[in-house]
């Protein structure tokens with residue numbers, strides 16, 4: 001039995017999962033038979049509206065991954081059944097967990113190409129906002145891109161980087177990389193900017209906002225800049241970072257020695273989420289005809 005972890009968020013929240021039957025690595029049986037018709041109905045609602053959004057706003061690699069996983073639109077996925085598709089395709093498998101798990105366990109799973117997926121689904125009144133990730137966020141938002149070889153390598157490298165960050169006092173900096181590039185990342189495509197972050201693509205509102213709204217900053221990805229930038233957990237992002245390719249993201253993380261960066265910046269104040277620095281490179285969607293530079297040196 002595992003102890004209930006402290007949530008790795010900046011808010012003291014009472015975790016809602018049942019940790020009483022979790023193994024030492026925080027895995028549980030999904031116990032798929034226990035989902036009620038009402039819970040499958042919540043999945044159906046979320047899936048139907050989000051599958052339409054991703055066709056318009058998601059990276060092609062994400063859409064392709066969603067197709068390959070072939071999840072049923074009308075019922076919560078059986079993780080073991082989907083693992084029979086995911087594992088041969090990517091070397092990754094999903095493991096069921098009760099909810100958020102401690103960072104060291106999370107890193108260990110990723111380093112072994114296991115992606116933790118929360119077993120419970122949100123309530124009907126939480127369709128648009130949820131404090132903790134549920135199975136819709138974890139499965140629909142995260143798992144499709146694990147079928148992309150470069151992104152899969154990045155996620156494994158992230159897991160391997162975890163213990164080193166903990167040892168070097170760099171956990172907060174490393175978690176910003178996950179936040180901005182796994183949860184809220186954008187990518188350039190020949191068709192214009194597209195979203196691939198799971199926090200975006202499991203949220204109806206932010207999926208359109210991150211691409212369409214003139215309000216947020218969209219800055220070219222720079223590893224050091226991301227590691228130094230604070231983030232918001234309870235509102236749409238004020239800044240999104242844009243990669244050119246998943247291989248760029250993997251190479252930046254894999255080829256960089258993070259320890260000197262932790263030494264230099266871990267004790268310094270983070271850059272505020274809405275700020276644009278003179279050294280930043282704003283990215284304009286090629287479909288944006290305004291011709292105006294994005295706002296600089298200014299907070300929302």
Ligand SMILES: [Fe+2]
Nearest residue numbers: 133183198199
């Ligand atoms: Fe997530």
